[in-house]
Amino acid sequence: MNIILVIMILTLLIPIYQGWKDEDIWQKMLAVASISSKTAILILFISVLRDDWMIAIVGVIILTVGNAGFMLLAQVIKRVTTEN
Amino acid sequence: MNNPDFSLYLITALLPLSAFLLVIQVNPFHALVIRGILGAIATLVYAILGAGDVALTEALMGTLLAITLYVIAVRSSLVMKLGVLETDFQKETQASISTEEKEKKDLFLLIISNFKKIIRKYYLRLELLSYKDINNLEKALQEKEVHGICFPINNNIKNNENLDNKNLYETIFRIERLYEIISQENSNVETNLSYVNIKQNKEEN
Structure with a gap:
């Protein structure tokens, strides 16, 4: 199980690298959305491993509310970029 | 890799890494988006260390609300x-x-x-x-x-x-x-x- 966890962490590094390298703000937003989903899945996986329901609820809430919040952020950024 | 704490160390090491990426950003909008990455990873670290309430607050207030308010502030000042x-x-x-x-x-x-x-x-x-x-x-x-x-x-x-x-x-x-x-x-x-x-x-x- 530890191996699976390490593989998941290494996959988390891919969007971090992408968010650092890419200059386009939309690519960065994509990287953020990807990372937020991946961390939520990671929290769910660990909560199942430890049989801890409190952590699982945190993961579920981040998974649902987090991406809705990035929609809001994308709307604000869209207004800025289209005006220029 | 057989050490059960190994993956915990690895996850915790992501936090200073993303914080460093945030600090080296020049464009304010890019910095705010990287702040979202930092917030997501901080939530992960808090959650796996057992602080579910802190993780929830970081995700909802620290990341969502703060970034949205800062984007609006930067947009109207720059x-x-x-x-x-x-x-x-x-x-x-x-x-x-x-x-x-x-x-x-x-x-x-x-x-x-x-x-x-x-x-x-x-x-x-x-x-x-x-x-x-x-x-x-x-x-x-x-x-x-x-x-x-x-x-x-x-x-x-x-x-x-x-x-x-x-x-x-x-x-x-x-x-x-x-x-x-x-x-x-x-x-x-x-x-x-x-x-x-x-x-x-x-x-x-």
């Missing part, structure tokens, strides 16, 4: 407000629909696109505000509604159609720093464009 005449303003709104060839013919559109190019390096945004005539334009500058005004020098607007290509534009900045930025990179701007810097010592009542 802006250069330029007052223009109504006729020029209409040209600009029409030009955004049509092709860029029109931009080369019209001096005003050329000036505006040049301004945009220069201030983009400083992550500023150009906002045009339209006014009816030059008197209203100067009044807006006096009352600090705009950072600068741009208008044709010959006051008789009716002659504009005949002298369309020979029209001279004058730009006045209220902010000294904006004037410095624009005048330093003046080499690309058309020659028949002049800048005047007015310092206002008007006492605020």
Whole structure:
């Protein structure tokens, strides 16, 4: 199980690298959305491993509310970029 | 890798890594987006260390609310407000629909696109505000509604159609720093464009 966890962490590094390298703000937003989903899945996986329901609820809430919040952020950024 | 704490160390090491990425960002908008990455990873670390309530607060307040409010704050502060005449303003709104060839013919559109190019390096945004005539334009500058005004020098607007290509534009900045930025990179701007810097010592009542 530890191996699976390490593989998941290494996959988390891919969007971090992408968010650092890419200059386009939309690519960065994509990287953020990807990372937020991946961390939520990671929290769910660990909560199942430890049989801890409190952590699982945190993961579920981040998974649902987090991406809705990035929609809001994308709307604000869209207004800025289209005006220029 | 057999150590059960190994993956915990690995996850915790992601936090300073993403914090470093946040610190080296130059563009304020990019920094805010990277702040989202930092928030997501901080939530992960807090959750696996057993602090579910802290993780939830970090995700909802620290990441979502703070970033959205900061984006709105940066959007409204990093802006250069330029007052223009109504006729020029209409040209600009029409030009955004049509092709860029029109931009080369019209001096005003050329000036505006040049301004945009220069201030983009400083992550500023150009906002045009339209006014009816030059008197209203100067009044807006006096009352600090705009950072600068741009208008044709010959006051008789009716002659504009005949002298369309020979029209001279004058730009006045209220902010000294904006004037410095624009005048330093003046080499690309058309020659028949002049800048005047007015310092206002008007006492605020």
